[in-house]
Amino acid sequence: MSLANRSLVTIDDLSNKEVEAVFPLADQMSDSMNRQSNVCQGKIMASLFFEPSTRTRLSFETAMHRLGGSVISTIDVNATSLAKGESIADMARVVGSYADIIVIRHPWEGVAKVVANYAGVPVINAGDGSHEHPTQTLCDLYTLKKERQTIRGLKIALCGDLKYGRTIHSLIYALTRLGATTFLWPGPGLDMPENVKQKLITEYGADVEKIPADNLPLLVGSQDWAGDASLDAIYITPSRAHQLALIPDISIPIDLVKEYDALYVTRLQQERLTATAEGQELKRDYPVVDKKLLKGKEFKRTLVMHPLPRIDELAYEVDADPRSMYFKQAARGVPVRMALIALLLGAKEVDITEKEVSPAQKRAYPFYRRDFGVSCPNPSCVSVQETETRYIKLEFQIVTNHPLTLRCVYCEHEIYPQYIASSDWHQGMLKNKKYHRADSHWVRKIKPENLIVFDSESRAQSHGFQPSNYASQR
Amino acid sequence: MSLANRSLVTIDDLSNKEVEAVFPLADQMSDSMNRQSNVCQGKIMASLFFEPSTRTRLSFETAMHRLGGSVISTIDVNATSLAKGESIADMARVVGSYADIIVIRHPWEGVAKVVANYAGVPVINAGDGSHEHPTQTLCDLYTLKKERQTIRGLKIALCGDLKYGRTIHSLIYALTRLGATTFLWPGPGLDMPENVKQKLITEYGADVEKIPADNLPLLVGSQDWAGDASLDAIYITPSRAHQLALIPDISIPIDLVKEYDALYVTRLQQERLTATAEGQELKRDYPVVDKKLLKGKEFKRTLVMHPLPRIDELAYEVDADPRSMYFKQAARGVPVRMALIALLLGAKEVDITEKEVSPAQKRAYPFYRRDFGVSCPNPSCVSVQETETRYIKLEFQIVTNHPLTLRCVYCEHEIYPQYIASSDWHQGMLKNKKYHRADSHWVRKIKPENLIVFDSESRAQSHGFQPSNYASQR
């Protein structure tokens, strides 16, 4: 099956079968690494990096060179036309007319989706703000697969900055989809964002359970740093039944975590922290994985993983330990990216006979596409940037109406509008232009195609709507 | 005919025949774009960009890769030895000993000429300050040729920043040379510089006529932004007779502009504006091309062109219009640059049997090469930069003596010295060292090789010259 002309914006653009089909091709690439390949000869990859990066950019560029292709590259926001106020869409169209495939990293969330919409060639998201970094996830999964033969049923603890770490977000979706159980081990103040957890439940059928830390001494190893923290354990129910009821009984978790398969460590994403003071505090209390921690018997055969770069959260003394996987992970980025590039350029095919829809295709939420009422509340979202609002159409998925939840199609942040109205109530009749509270029973009566939402009463009134009798009551 | 080892510093380095011979080769390149070429295999292009750029740099690099060549690249003024105070000439000589061809962009005007003087390999000017950007012009002409089959006789309106936009300067010279009629439609305060207009007249035999705006309602479409502005229409007389006398008669212009063939829009070159206040004001009143404007019947089949990047001057709503050409223009930059690189490297030849001299070769002005008396008044000229004055010889063409006009050979800015003397008057005799006013009759009596000019009396006196009886009178 060909993946030609597809883009990889989020890990959900690939079906489970497609994800797993990348790995044998990566094995092939790995075996032929030292022979000059001509798989992608005559093809050009544009490598557009608008944020600092060594590893990811060089890894992609190495992959393209090893495939026999060429690379054109832009490194810095100051060195590009964006400094002249050009939009992402214009850049995408132009670069798409030069190159055969585009790899992009950008601090704004949703940029890769915009580029994919406009470029006309396959686009790979190499990190968009705190949103996603799907090829890192492919590398992580590939390492798990190589070391444990399967991902289904693995027990994996995610440790550190679960709030800003985009690698973590892509990874937990993928692990959950592929049948692994994950344990969240955030640094203080760095919990997994609610919208990510919510999505795990609604989109992947995961159970998210909170376990008080004092019930789980063994679960968390010698977690000195998180004495008073509580722990989230996420159990997934992929296609099989949910067999592990989580009750406040110490025996089950202990049994469950007799041994971790992997401990995935991440650094504090300092560049995402707004206040310096916040950064200093978070830094001080940030968890550290070291030899002492890894002496715990639950870590006996645990793969220690890290997307790198590391700062202080993973001690150098672990490097020589056979459990350390992070340099292998980095090295494996090259064959994985070679496989992916070759697939999206149509130079290779995946060995899948029956088609399976990807999670991104599977979602059938109705859309909210009005250009008024609400805008994305995420200040890093591409859709609210000055240079982009001139052309980007606001677009939200209506995820649920209890409570009413819209999800930005660009950055996937969620928004909970407080007021609603319906476009079929007031056909020309001004007195019918009423708005209601979003938590009233009206929310279930308005068809999605008629739904109008407002984030405030003043916004509703500025559009000529009047409060219903109960709109202003709490 | 071979163009091997030639440089392209200004569009005038190519003859009309050579310009038009680039296009069929670009067609060939375009057709074979997806096959890896080995036209320039083993050749190295140095891509030296000392100003922000995505499009131009990536376009050149793409072109070289598509030809099978390699690229070495420098992006930023801070990342280069120039930060250590190295001269352009030294850099040119060194890089010329590495690469087979050099592409350079630089904020100083005239840099490409200096590089061409010293590098020993072909040099392509990818933009030198506000001076020229000849490959953009080739791309623009190529689009006109593709869409209209010929350039001769086309009617083209140039809109926006005609003052700082270097693409516009190269373009208007070329359009005029190739027989198109252009209409100037500047943003307020952003008129075509006088020296450019002057050069159109003196070098290309163009007629430049000013038409009061109120006489030309249809000419300018729905030009709300330029209510009180006057318009310049430029009629050229290439090799044929001048058949359109421009008289203040409304009927002729209206007839003339029944339909524009192209509307060429440019952005405000904010990076060339010194004062922020100026920038803000110019920005506010800057013309915008949008759907409403394009509804005018004179734009019915008009090609909407733009060198990109755009900011606000060209509405996104035009993108979907079949008249919009700007993304095609950008895409065509690759085959045009492939053709040019292949020609200058001698890997391809142009199909021209009889030689035609280029405008640059045609000019036979005498030179002023004294290292005193005047220097280039353009603060962005390469010849007056601290690191360059150590070796650059000042050199001016004596364009005319009514009024006495010198043109800097580097940046092509013009200078009007106020005082003159002759070196043959004072052979050792101090009392004969007199200077006169440049607008006196003496200016016609001094042979160019004897001419000495001064921009001020104090300068003349500091070189030991005394005023003639009338020198100080007005």
Next chain:
Amino acid sequence: MSLANRSLVTIDDLSNKEVEAVFPLADQMSDSMNRQSNVCQGKIMASLFFEPSTRTRLSFETAMHRLGGSVISTIDVNATSLAKGESIADMARVVGSYADIIVIRHPWEGVAKVVANYAGVPVINAGDGSHEHPTQTLCDLYTLKKERQTIRGLKIALCGDLKYGRTIHSLIYALTRLGATTFLWPGPGLDMPENVKQKLITEYGADVEKIPADNLPLLVGSQDWAGDASLDAIYITPSRAHQLALIPDISIPIDLVKEYDALYVTRLQQERLTATAEGQELKRDYPVVDKKLLKGKEFKRTLVMHPLPRIDELAYEVDADPRSMYFKQAARGVPVRMALIALLLGAKEVDITEKEVSPAQKRAYPFYRRDFGVSCPNPSCVSVQETETRYIKLEFQIVTNHPLTLRCVYCEHEIYPQYIASSDWHQGMLKNKKYHRADSHWVRKIKPENLIVFDSESRAQSHGFQPSNYASQR
């Protein structure tokens, strides 16, 4: 003989025979420059530049492209993960898993050694702070060899910034090893550092003699700038006897310098100067090589060399002089680096039958590896940087004990600890934990493996040592 998988961190990593064997291969490369080579096809070079550079980076990248290989490149400290606080070692390991060979330039001294320790692939030092720049030296030697057929016996004056100029340090070691006599001609305040001179004596058996300037009018040409300066002349005694006794007799030096073979000029390394005031002063009095100087008869056939970039120290008027070699030097950087890369990648071999150990291998100094007592006093040394101290083991060679001298294995700066102790004196017995002065007779009695050193009494006492009776006396 293969040099595959070796690194070039200092020029001493190559034996004399190996250095000289690079040159015929460079000749070969030079002859086939215009034919696309496939010597290194399918190989990837990582070009990691953390300091401004045009020449060196583009030269290396050109070399790799001319060999048919590919390049991945990082230019600026701000554009890399180092901005996130990553260590050199981590970067080295990751990039080493992507590329087949690494070229690195970095402002910290010793970085190339750390990269070589961790990368797992050959590493070439393209300049580490003020430490070394060995490929520049290879290019310099290659030019001498091409122009004079041999290096042995040449008389070479080194002029300018001998303090901060790393090219000079690598060069003088190599010249001395290969049998040339060098004359030091420093700008005021820019003498060759003592540790470099010391190393010339102890490691290469050179004689370093100081000659009062007023005795040597002819030696130094028209050295207006250094009226009161004294001159160092360095005579080497390679394998032959020392035949030139240096006595304060004017006749010998004059005879000696009847003619210089080369005058090697360097620019002021302004970026290494901490205080602006210092920079201004040094700049004002900096020596300038110009036509007038070169009229001296001792310069009649002298090769004028410069590693470039130049600023003001070498007048442009010399460029046209046939004695000027600096642009040839730069151009020759490409074939020399092609030869070196091909050798380290194992794609070519050197024509040497009998093995000769390199100076780096020859040194058999005992090591001081304790993580206390002293640290490297060089603030630019990689071993004392905040991000690096987490993993770098301090390591010093014990060069001599009269006076006790330790040399940092990373930056090669020397340190003279004031206090010593021995680990075998105090086996569990606190009263024996005494320290002595380093210039006492005890220094000769302590075995190197037992040596403990302290840079201060307070440091010794903080480790529980007590002063011996004489420790505090002067």
